Amino acid sequence: xxxxxxxxxxxxxxxxxxxxxxxxxxxxxxxxxxxxxxxxxxxxxxxxxxxxxxxxxxxxxxxxxxxxxxxxxxxxxxxxxxxxxxxxxxxxxxxxxxxxxxxxxxxxxxxxxxxxxxxxxxxxxxxxxxxxxxxxxxxxxxxxxxxxxxxxxxxxxxxxxxxxxxxxxxxxxxxxxxxxxxxxxxxxxxxxxxxxxxxxxxxxxxxxxxxxxxxxxxxxxxxxxxxxxxxxxxxxxxxxxxxxxxxxxxxxxxxxxxxxxxxxxxxxxxxxxxxxxxxxxxxxxxxxxxxxxxxxxxxxxxxxxxxxxxxxxxxxxxxxxxxxxxxxxxxxxxxxxxxxxxxxxxxxxxxxxxxxxxxxxxxxxxxxxxxxxxxxxxxxxxxxxxxxxxxxxxxxxxxxxxxxxxxxxxxxxxxxxxxxxxxxxxxxxxxxxxxxxxxxxxxxxxxxxxxxxxxxxxxxxxxxxxx
Amino acid sequence: xxxxxxxxxxxxxxxxxxxxxxxxxxxxxxxxxxxxxxxxxxxxxxxxxxxxxxxxxxxxxxxxxxxxxxxxxxxxxxxxxxxxxxxxxxxxxxxxxxxxxxxxxxxxxxxxxxxxxxxxxxxxxxxxxxxxxxxxxxxxxxxxxxxxxxxxxxxxxxxxxxxxxxxxxxxxxxxxxxxxxxxxxxxxxxxxxxxxxxxxxxxxxxxxxxxxxxxxxxxxxxxxxxxxxxxxxxxxxxxxxxxxxxxxxxxxxxxxxxxxxxxxxxxxxxxxxxxxxxxxxxxxxxxxxxxxxxxxxxxxxxxxxxxxxxxxxxxxxxxxxxxxxxxxxxxxxxxxxxxxxxxxxxxxxxxxxxxxxxxxxxxxxxxxxxxxxxx
Numbered sequence: 001x002x003x004x005x006x007x008x009x010x011x012x013x014x015x016x017x018x019x020x021x022x023x024x025x026x027x028x029x030x031x032x033x034x035x036x037x038x039x040x041x042x043x044x045x046x047x048x049x050x051x052x053x054x055x056x057x058x059x060x061x062x063x064x065x066x067x068x069x070x071x072x073x074x075x076x077x078x079x080x081x082x083x084x085x086x087x088x089x090x091x092x093x094x095x096x097x098x099x100x101x102x103x104x105x106x107x108x109x110x111x112x113x114x115x116x117x118x119x120x121x122x123x124x125x126x127x128x129x130x131x132x133x134x135x136x137x138x139x140x141x142x143x144x145x146x147x148x149x150x151x152x153x154x155x156x157x158x159x160x161x162x163x164x165x166x167x168x169x170x171x172x173x174x175x176x177x178x179x180x181x182x183x184x185x186x187x188x189x190x191x192x193x194x195x196x197x198x199x200x201x202x203x204x205x206x207x208x209x210x211x212x213x214x215x216x217x218x219x220x221x222x223x224x225x226x227x228x229x230x231x232x233x234x235x236x237x238x239x240x241x242x243x244x245x246x247x248x249x250x251x252x253x254x255x256x257x258x259x260x261x262x263x264x265x266x267x268x269x270x271x272x273x274x275x276x277x278x279x280x281x282x283x284x285x286x287x288x289x290x291x292x293x294x295x296x297x298x299x300x301x302x303x304x305x306x307x308x309x310x311x312x313x314x315x316x317x318x319x320x321x322x323x324x325x326x327x328x329x330x331x332x333x334x335x336x337x338x339x340x341x342x343x344x345x346x347x348x349x350x351x352x353x354x355x356x357x358x359x360x361x362x363x364x365x366x367x368x369x370x371x372x373x374x375x376x377x378x379x380x381x382x383x384x385x386x387x388x389x390x391x392x393x394x395x396x397x398x399x400x401x402x403x404x405x406x407x408x409x410x411x412x413x414x415x416x417x418x419x420x421x422x423x424x425x426x427x428x429x430x431x432x433x434x435x436x437x438x439x440x441x442x443x444x445x446x447x448x449x450x451x452x453x454x455x456x457x458x459x460x461x462x463x464x465x466x467x
Numbered sequence: 468x469x470x471x472x473x474x475x476x477x478x479x480x481x482x483x484x485x486x487x488x489x490x491x492x493x494x495x496x497x498x499x500x501x502x503x504x505x506x507x508x509x510x511x512x513x514x515x516x517x518x519x520x521x522x523x524x525x526x527x528x529x530x531x532x533x534x535x536x537x538x539x540x541x542x543x544x545x546x547x548x549x550x551x552x553x554x555x556x557x558x559x560x561x562x563x564x565x566x567x568x569x570x571x572x573x574x575x576x577x578x579x580x581x582x583x584x585x586x587x588x589x590x591x592x593x594x595x596x597x598x599x600x601x602x603x604x605x606x607x608x609x610x611x612x613x614x615x616x617x618x619x620x621x622x623x624x625x626x627x628x629x630x631x632x633x634x635x636x637x638x639x640x641x642x643x644x645x646x647x648x649x650x651x652x653x654x655x656x657x658x659x660x661x662x663x664x665x666x667x668x669x670x671x672x673x674x675x676x677x678x679x680x681x682x683x684x685x686x687x688x689x690x691x692x693x694x695x696x697x698x699x700x701x702x703x704x705x706x707x708x709x710x711x712x713x714x715x716x717x718x719x720x721x722x723x724x725x726x727x728x729x730x731x732x733x734x735x736x737x738x739x740x741x742x743x744x745x746x747x748x749x750x751x752x753x754x755x756x757x758x759x760x761x762x763x764x765x766x767x768x769x770x771x772x773x774x775x776x777x778x779x780x781x782x783x784x785x786x787x788x789x790x791x792x793x794x795x796x797x798x799x800x801x802x803x804x805x806x807x808x809x810x811x812x813x814x815x816x817x818x819x820x821x822x823x824x825x826x827x828x829x830x831x832x833x834x835x836x837x838x839x840x841x842x
Contacts, residue, residue, distance in 0.1 A: 010536075398622060407557075436472030456546045
């Protein structure tokens with residue numbers, strides 16, 4: 001079940017909110033856990049048992065760490081090994097076996113074992129990382145052991161952030177699980193954030209998706225401008241899709257009394273890739289920094305080791321995004337740019353005019369969306385040749401002209417929406433007497449348009465749904 | 468000073484919407500058919516063991532909830548106008564021109580597929596050894612392209628596709644009058660505002676073109692009784708959800724001669740070309756010859772005998788063309804390959820056809836898979 005479905009909006013959400021608020025406080029977390037398991041089981045009726053197993057095992061291992069202090073390290077190793085084993089089995093086994101087949105003789109590679117490719121449990125990358133953050137922080141003494149399986153289960157399975165993040169670290173939510181902030185103000189803030197996220201996804205991301213889908217099937221038919229603008233549309237789709245989902249998750253969290261970390265901070269206004277990764281998917285970046293980069297030594301062991309650490313982290317980040325080698329290439333692409341910036345580029349950029357810094361970042365982000373779209377190597381090369389090799393394609397075709405002109409207002413809205421401009425405007429006028437009613441009217445209109453769009457769109461998948 | 472706004476109005480509105488919709492689903496009337504969309508709505512999901520095993524229940528539930536959303540038509544309409552007003556109609560199936568006509572978006576014709584169709588058609592003409600006329604009706608969008616923004620108008624490829632068809636006519640019996648030149652005249656009202664079909668005037672112009680092409684006299688030599696029926700809304704309006712588009716007036720031309728109409732897939736003998744019971748339904752168009760049937764026979768019983776029998780192979784455009792041809796043929800046999808599996812050359816022999824007319828919209832001619840089975 002995704003948030004931008006009618007089943008979620010008008011069946012699951014009202015039932016969950018009613019149950020949550022009508023029950024006495026002490027039963028709320030239990031109900032939230034139950035609702036979250038139903039939410040998960042709706043899309044994954046069998047894998048919900050995998051998640052329950054994972055919750056119970058890690059809860060028990062956490063308790064074990066507290067009780068048997070001398071075995072702490074062993075219990076940590078067991079937990080991390082089991083969690084990674086589940087992730088590798090369900091997410092990467094198919095990729096590794098397929099890749100291994102290439103190097104083996106036919107008599108061996110044709111064995112049924114090599115065609116093993118289980119269906120990916122929804123959200124496994126997110127909830128596995130959340131569980132690992134708990135167990136590692138308990139080991140490090142940064143988090144208290146959670147004695148209640150219900151509260152621990154609620155932390156792992158809580159439906160707002162279950163299937164597409166943000167990746168909530170246990171330490172960030174530990175106190176809120178005991179004492180969620182229930183207030184009309186929090187609920188109102190949550191509805192606003194949820195509606196904004198829904199509108200980002202349904203109105204903006206889906207529009208950009210329609211545009212890019214028109215052209216991405218056959219790059220050989222593209223014009224030069226068409227190729228560039230399609231990649232820009234892909235980049236905007238990616239941002240509004242994922243940040244919209246994160247906003248919805250944070251909004252739902254607020255409605256239930258939780259405050260999740262902010263996952264996006266206008267990444268497309270960045271002036272370098274280093275800055276971009278401080279603004280894009282912040283919770284994932286934080287997780288890798290805290291639990292992989294720093295333990296590897298970060299930047300404390302010299303330049304060469306730092307570069308190696310960056311390569312390791314970004315290879316893993318790439319593969320986290322998808323079980324395809326193209327995602328590894330995507331990760332290494334980012335690693336390359338980040339290393340270049342660490343070595344010298346940041347100094348060069350600092351001296352460059354501001355618009356050049358933006359242009360540099362946006363140029364490589366546009367190329368990023370080509371790699372991230374997960375096409376084959378020949379597909380990407382065809383695309384790049386249309387963009388960069390003179391004479392490969394016409395500057396503009398009639399079809400491209402029609403689509404670009406038709407979608408021009410949407411591109412402008414998306415450009416504006418990916419800057420802090422609208423937020424700053426709202427903040428500037430927030431103390432005026434009319435700002436309250438105007439806010440409610442705008443949100444109502446956005447909600448109406450989003451539901452109208454959902455009524456018109458039968459196919460509505462999230463890009464990040466299967467990560 | 469910071470003004471503290473009350474959160475309650477927003478919360479109340481949000482919760483009210485969230486609660487009213489499920490209450491409507493649970494206790495509201497359950498419709499089975501949507502006249503505006505012209506389709507049956509999804510039924511309430513009935514969970515079976517199979518559904519649970521294959522876990523298709525969630526998709527069924529989503530389809531049911533989407534189809535039975537309160538104010539569904541209004542919401543679809545709001546989004547359709549929102550899309551139109553924000554300039555995005557290029558991605559839709561139906562485009563509105565500046566005079567408010569609803570036009571089907573351009574389609575792509577696959578060259579290999581078209582070659583197969585033309586091979587079948589040539590073989591058919593060689594088999595029947597009769598004059599075979601191809602009357603291809605260009606798309607409403609191409610005809611009204613001047614009323615669209617130039618960048619959209621340029622996307623219609625009707626002349627190129629028609630030319631490909633013409634250049635592939637090899638059998639000596641085949642001929643194709645120039646319908647593009649006929650309809651490429653602005654302001655003639657050839658098509659309905661809310662439908663992809665031609666109007667009575669459009670059908671008359673095509674009938675004249677065909678009759679003159681085949682050496683017969685034009686329609687003006689005969690008297691037809693024209694009737695008009697207000698409140699006609701066609702399929703492009705249904706597909707577009709642009710509900711504010713004003714309805715059309717459906718017009719018919721009755722040759723006013725005694726005749727009998729029979730259908731191979733429906734019992735009874737009828738003495739009219741027009742079936743007025745359809746005026747009470749959501750779709751008027753089956754007023755012409757009761758809509759689409761596998762084989763329809765029209766036997767003229769009055770007037771001079773001509774010795775001509777027409778085999779009219781057609782899509783729905785043929786239904787409004789046939790009444791105009793009645794005075795010129797003793798018998799018209801209409802075949803709709805979408806509903807008829809019989810050999811059409813066999814039918815020509817069975818009915819003693821003296822000539823064949825293929826009457827198709829360009830898009831249907833290029834996309835109807837049944838034409839790939841033509842024999």
